[in-house]
Amino acid sequence: MNVFNFNAGPSALPKAVLEKAQSELLNFKGTGMSVMELSHRSKEYEAVHQSAIDLLKELLRIPDNYQVLFLQGGASLQFSMLPLQFLKEGKIGNYILTGVWSEKALKEAKLIGETQIAASTKESNYTSIPEFSDLSFNKNDAYVHVTSNNTIYGTQWAEFPDITHAPLIADMSSDILSRPLDIEKFGLIYAGAQKNLGPSGVTVAIIRDDLLAENVEHVPTMLRYQTHAESNSLYHTPPTFAIYMLNEVLSWVKDQGGVEAIEKINKQKAKLIYDAIDESEGFYTGHAVKEARSLMNITFNLPSEEQNKVFLAKAKELGFVGLNGHRSVGGCRASTYNAVPLEACIALSDFMNSFRKL
Missing domain, CATH: 3.40.640.10 (Type I PLP-dependent aspartate aminotransferase-like (Major domain))
Incomplete structure (x- = not known):
């Protein structure tokens, strides 16, 4: 899998x-x-x-x-x-x-x-x-x-x-x-x-x-x-x-080229997911204000808690692991640390875009 x-x-x-x-x-x-x-x-x-x-x-x-x-x-x-x-x-x-x-x-x-x-x-x-x-x-x-x-x-x-x-x-x-x-x-x-x-x-x-x-x-x-x-x-x-x-x-x-190269890739990875949030016309809502957004932990919610649950269940079926938000706040979270490959972030962005159109 x-x-x-x-x-x-x-x-x-x-x-x-x-x-x-x-x-x-x-x-x-x-x-x-x-x-x-x-x-x-x-x-x-x-x-x-x-x-x-x-x-x-x-x-x-x-x-x-x-x-x-x-x-x-x-x-x-x-x-x-x-x-x-x-x-x-x-x-x-x-x-x-x-x-x-x-x-x-x-x-x-x-x-x-x-x-x-x-x-x-x-x-x-x-x-x-x-x-x-x-x-x-x-x-x-x-x-x-x-x-x-x-x-x-x-x-x-x-x-x-x-x-x-x-x-x-x-x-x-x-x-x-x-x-x-x-x-x-x-x-x-x-x-x-x-x-x-x-x-x-x-x-x-x-x-x-x-x-x-x-x-x-x-x-x-x-x-x-x-x-x-x-x-x-x-x-x-x-x-x-x-x-x-x-x-x-x-x-x-x-x-990989050192920390400078890693930072460049991290920015690409985070942008893919933040763009899926920002271009969703309010379907996804980020927790952090834009100027304070993390490149490591991207937190967001769907319009309702029920939709959060459906999203997370479907994501799990497709092989996405660890997208649940912290138990203290709920919602969704994608942690895009250094070792998370660009391909994983592309796949998540594509899933987010397709899910909101269902």
């Missing part, structure tokens, strides 16, 4: 990566073992580990004064880990709310220290991204936190504010590696891998060296960024297979 995978995460992986992993599954690099069976201290695995770090630095043009860390616990653990490091007495964790995940990040920070909401679009049901002019800062901000892309509501920051008084920290779980980034705008970027980087199980953090110099003696050892930076993310057994897959995905991105 031909399947078009639009799952929001864990999501599609490049077919070429899956095929290579399959071919190496029982005998990695002549070891006679799967990469999952290798010691994380072996030279074969350490080569994979370092390659993944080096490729990410190359693809995102990460400056030398930043470290790449491989962590666990997903972005959800980062919601606690970062305020534990930086939200000290007399400091404020400043959060820009653009969806459920930024709300969850704020909730965890509140358990640790003082927080503030720099701006929020909750009153409009998160259909947009705040204007830079609406952001409210404090001289005592420990950091300013932003969620770059919002999987549930389908909005995305097109540009990021220039923050100079405190580090800008970003959860980029759902759009990292989908477009070029000015890394130097950020003190810390973190991302669960299961959207654009690889399978679930590994979390990438990109952290500036000066933030690693913070006094964190009060923080449990495993929850310190310093611990993982000092050991090249080998302080304890890392998720070796997930990092192996991450390395292969990064190699695939490089083979």
Whole structure:
């Protein structure tokens, strides 16, 4: 059966990566073992580990004064880990709310220290991204936190504010590696891998060296960024297979022409589906305002909930997977991450156009 995978995460992986992993599954690099069976201290695995770090630095043009860390616990653990490091007495964790995940990040920070909401679009049901002019800062901000892309509501920051008084920290779980980034705008970027980087199980953090110099003696050892930076993310057994897959995905991105080429294709994919929405004469209604639309998660509704159900049932029959909206908001959602091929988006656009004419 031909399947078009639009799952929001864990999501599609490049077919070429899956095929290579399959071919190496029982005998990695002549070891006679799967990469999952290798010691994380072996030279074969350490080569994979370092390659993944080096490729990410190359693809995102990460400056030398930043470290790449491989962590666990997903972005959800980062919601606690970062305020534990930086939200000290007399400091404020400043959060820009653009969806459920930024709300969850704020909730965890509140358990640790003082927080503030720099701006929020909750009153409009998160259909947009705040204007830079609406952001409210404090001289005592420990950091300013932003969620770059919002999987549930389908909005995305097109540009990021220039923050100079405190580090800008970003959860980029759902759009990292989908477009070029000015890394130097950020003190810390973190991302669960299961959207654009690889399978679930590994979390990438990109952290500036000066933030690693913070006094964190009060923080449990495993929850310190310093611990993982000092050991090249080998302080304890890392998720070796997930990092192996991450390395292969990064190699695939490089083979496609790098992040710039990936962004170009992502724009083509998203345009196909947004055009089907915009040209439907109101049959499909996008959730996000046009200027805030995500290139990764395209959210929309049909005229009624009953028609949503019929659409999703028919789509499933035809091999479209993962088009249901998040359980908290309903509707429909197409997640067009890097590994989703252009052909899948053409097929979905064609289906949407034919369905509304039934």
